[in-house]
Amino acid sequence: MNVSKRSDIAPFYAMEILKSANEMADDGATIMHMEAGEPGSGAPAKVLQAAHAALDNCQLGYTESEGDPVLRARIARHYQDYYGQTVAPNQIAVTMGSSGGLLLAFLAAFDVGDRIAMAEPSYPAYRNTLSALGLEVVGLPAGPETRFQPTVDLLKQVDEPVHGLIVASPSNPTGTMIPRAEFEALANYCDDQGIRIISDEIYHGITYGEPAETVLAYSNSAIIANGFSKYFAMTGWRLGWIIVPPDLVRPIERLAQNMFISPPTLAQHAAIAAFDCREELDRNVARYAKNREILQRALPEAGFGDLAPCDGAFYVYADVTQLTNDSENFCREMLKATGVAATPGIDFDTKRGNHYVRFSFAADGATVERAAAALIGWLQPK
Ligand SMILES: Cc1ncc(COP(=O)(O)O)c(C=O)c1O
Structure with missing residues (x-):
């Protein structure tokens, strides 16, 4: 039977990483989810x-x-x-x-x-x-x-x-x-x-x-x-x-x-x-702002390249040219080594995406702190 050509579109790599992260969690690993763009809090x-x-x-x-x-x-x-x-x-x-x-x-x-x-x-x-x-x-x-x-x-x-x-x-x-x-x-x-x-x-x-x-x-x-x-x-x-x-x-x-x-x-x-x-929701935004500061400090310390100037939303888009030329493989290795799940840039940019990784910082502050420490420990071992 025919399967339409129109459905032959790219997968959403963030969700593929999420699936691998969930499999690791089922096997007992601690995962820091920074791949999905989802607020850590529920509805107000x-x-x-x-x-x-x-x-x-x-x-x-x-x-x-x-x-x-x-x-x-x-x-x-x-x-x-x-x-x-x-x-x-x-x-x-x-x-x-x-x-x-x-x-x-x-x-x-x-x-x-x-x-x-x-x-x-x-x-x-x-x-x-x-x-x-x-x-x-x-x-x-x-x-x-x-x-x-x-x-x-x-x-x-x-x-x-x-x-x-x-x-x-x-x-x-x-x-x-x-x-x-x-x-x-x-x-x-x-x-x-x-x-x-x-x-x-x-x-x-x-x-x-x-x-x-x-x-x-x-x-x-x-x-x-x-x-x-x-x-x-x-x-x-x-x-x-x-x-x-x-x-x-x-x-x-x-x-x-x-x-x-x-x-x-x-x-x-x-x-x-x-x-x-608004009051309750603006408290979420204040939490995102703190998480943003944590990543803006920690990612360069870990060895990531330039970060896009994040004016809003809850993402840091980091240049990983110095670390890899294959962002998907890099995200998979990072997940295995540190438990930090992030999204390869190929999701967003079919041409230059291999040089970028996106971290979502919508999670709670403790998760973002732990992720930051794990990334520094992985890329800058003492
Ligand atoms: C830029 C952008 N537009 C639209 C959406 C879709 O959101 P929803 O369908 O949940 O409103 C998303 C979800 O991540 C997004 O990042």
């Missing part, structure tokens, strides 16, 4: 209370395909309160994680064969989902000189026109942000050229200096993807949202009706409370 207390109340009092049937109107209105209020941006609730669609939102956005905005640009390195699901949908990925080789982010200059160097640009600020895997002036220039250039921006804003709320700016400030035609998995620490609840310009409201509605019927109802009831948990 008020979210759990709201979920219990919904279980007791609600029927939990389907909602409208674009989501519960109360949640959509609450998300719209969040944009007013947090960014000072007015968003019409009908331009917001609640989705199955931001992953579901990105899928709907790609389907609504692009046709088979369209060319979509993104920085290399980028979150691997962009590349792999686009290629499964029959779209062409155009990698913009972005290094430390542009904070690993796309720029107008990089876009201008592409020889054939592109139809879309994905940006993420802060980014996964580097945590870097696009400077405001460059973000505005990118949005203006893309609007002029008819290039649709998809701005993945899932790491907003987790920043260590300037807060992140939404693309809504610069563009009327961009799509925003965001969700409850990172700042709101609700990964397993599988809830996100997209904000789309008026021309995409109806296409998104039709696609969501047919592909998902509706996003998870229990999670939607609970998520309404998430926006009122």
Whole structure:
């Protein structure tokens, strides 16, 4: 029987390392998980209370395909309160994680064969989902000189026109942000050229200096993807949202009706409370900030090369050129020798990824401290 060519996409190496780490843990090894981008804490207390109340009092049937109107209105209020941006609730669609939102956005905005640009390195699901949908990925080789982010200059160097640009600020895997002036220039250039921006804003709320700016400030035609998995620490609840310009409201509605019927109802009831948990969630961010400092001190001491300037998110993207030219093998050896699980750069950058490793520091402080000591002990034995 036929197996589709479209499903022949790369694996997510972070998950392959996770599997090996779990096998080692089953055999009794102590593992320090720094491969997955998952908050170490669970959902905030008020979210759990709201979920219990919904279980007791609600029927939990389907909602409208674009989501519960109360949640959509609450998300719209969040944009007013947090960014000072007015968003019409009908331009917001609640989705199955931001992953579901990105899928709907790609389907609504692009046709088979369209060319979509993104920085290399980028979150691997962009590349792999686009290629499964029959779209062409155009990698913009972005290094430390542009904070690993796309720029107008990089876009201008592409020889054939592109139809879309994905940006993420802060980014996964580097945590870097696009400077405001460059973000505005990118949005203006893309609007002029008819290039649709998809701005993945899932790491907003987790920043260590300037807060992140939404693309809504610069563009009327961009799509925003965001969700409850990172700042709101609700990964397993599988809830996100997209904000789309008026021309995409109806296409998104039709696609969501047919592909998902509706996003998870229990999670939607609970998520309404998430926006009122800022104090608890900001304590998580303070913990990430401490973990970030631990790694920024320990990784150079262990012998890792340059670290990307991590402005936000919970990742350190470390240059390992001096240590290996095969980042996957390096991660496997590091896991065996130290119990530290990290993700090889080949997940994020098919060309230069062998020279990088990504460490997630969303875990608790004690785990990050132990990992730091283990790496120094492994690479700098006394
Ligand atoms: C940059 C980025 N976008 C999107 C996602 C998907 O998150 P979710 O589907 O849980 O909202 C992730 C998850 O790690 C991510 O790192």
